[in-house]
Amino acid sequence: MEGKKQILIIGAGRSSSAVIKYLSDNSEKENWVVKVADRDEKLAQARCAGLKNTISLAFDALDSEMRASQLPGNDVVxxxxxxxxxxxVVKDCLDxxxxxxxxxxxxDEIKELDTKAKAKGVLVLxxxxxxxxxxHMSAMRVIHQIQDEGGVLTGFKSFTGGLIAPESDDNPWNYxxxxxxxxxxxxxxxGAVQFIRNGRYKYIPYHRLFSRTEKIVIEGYxxxxxxxNRDSLKYRSIxxxxxxATIYRGTLRRKGFAEAW
Incomplete structure (x- = not known):
């Protein structure tokens, strides 16, 4: 492992599979070693099975002594x-x-570390x-493209969602x-669900969220x-x-998802 960049992934749950595979797939070209750490070592081993340049570790991230022994030596966590x-984890990595x-x-806790991270030259992303x-990336690409072509944005509306493939849609939740x-x-x-539409501020309490949906038709799909989706207002400045006059970030689901709630 000498000379290789050390990447430590903490947590081997459902959401980790894609990033573990991506880093492993690119590990030869980028000269990486990918360490997968979880409290359940068998789960970490399963995530690494068949993947190159990966190592599984037993690691309880809530144990301060274990963090003190396992975090040093890594280039990125x-x-x-x-x-x-x-x-x-962020505080220890920063230190x-x-x-x-x-x-x-x-x-807010992470925001409070911004000045310290900048002073130390440590990336907290x-x-x-x-x-x-x-x-965010797709939004900024479109926004910048419009602006580069001389356009003026009068409204921004986006939807994101993990969607079930039609051939696997076999339950009432469609999810x-x-x-x-x-x-x-x-x-x-x-947190608060709020956005602005045609210059008017809108707020939706949780108990009404799934009754305030809109139909979206995607041709061919x-x-x-x-x-x-949460607080859209803070993304105006970001x-x-x-x-x-209009900014709205939404979640996209198959028809029938909200009714199941």
Whole structure:
């Protein structure tokens, strides 16, 4: 392993499979070693099965002594833990000068570390999943393309969703769980649901979220439904759209998902 970059992935749950495979697939070209750590070592071993340049480890991320012994020596740490457990990993990585990446929303606790991270030159990169993550990248690509061509945005509306393939759609929910089941159930309770439409601010309480859907037809793929996703307002400044009259970030699901709630 001498000379190879060390990447430690903490958490071998459902959401980790894609990133483990991606890093393994590119490990020869990029000269990486990918270490997969989980409290359940058998699960970590299963995630590494058949993949090159991977190592499985037994690792309890909630154990401060174990973090102190396992984190040093890594070039990058990817925390795939439930969002509420990122903070201790991030703080330890920052103290050790190790860059850390998570797929989760930036929390107030993480924001408080911004000045320290910049002073130490340590990358703390959040919102690097599908949503949040790839949705930001695709949004900024379209926004910049329009602006580069001289266009002016008067409204921004996007939908993101993990969708079930038609041949696998065999349950009343029209959905299958590919990430933390708890997060699926609590997804609608992730803080205030608010957006702006035609200059008017909108707020939807959780108990009404799944009754406030809209029909979306995608040619060649059929009917879908969308509902508002958390706080869209904060992305006006992040996306450089401070004065826009409409901004709405939504979740996309197969028709019938919301009714099942």
């Amino acid at each position: 990817v925390s795939m833990l439930p969002a509420r457990f990122h903070i201790d 050790m000068g190790i860059s850390v990446i998570t797929p989760s929303y930036v929390t 959040n919102e690097m999943g599908l949503d949040p993550g790839i949705d 299958k769980i590919t990430w933390n089941p708890r997060n699926v159930v609590l997804a609608g309770q992730g 059929g009917d879908f439904e969308g509902y508002a 996306y450089g759209l401070d004065n826009i």
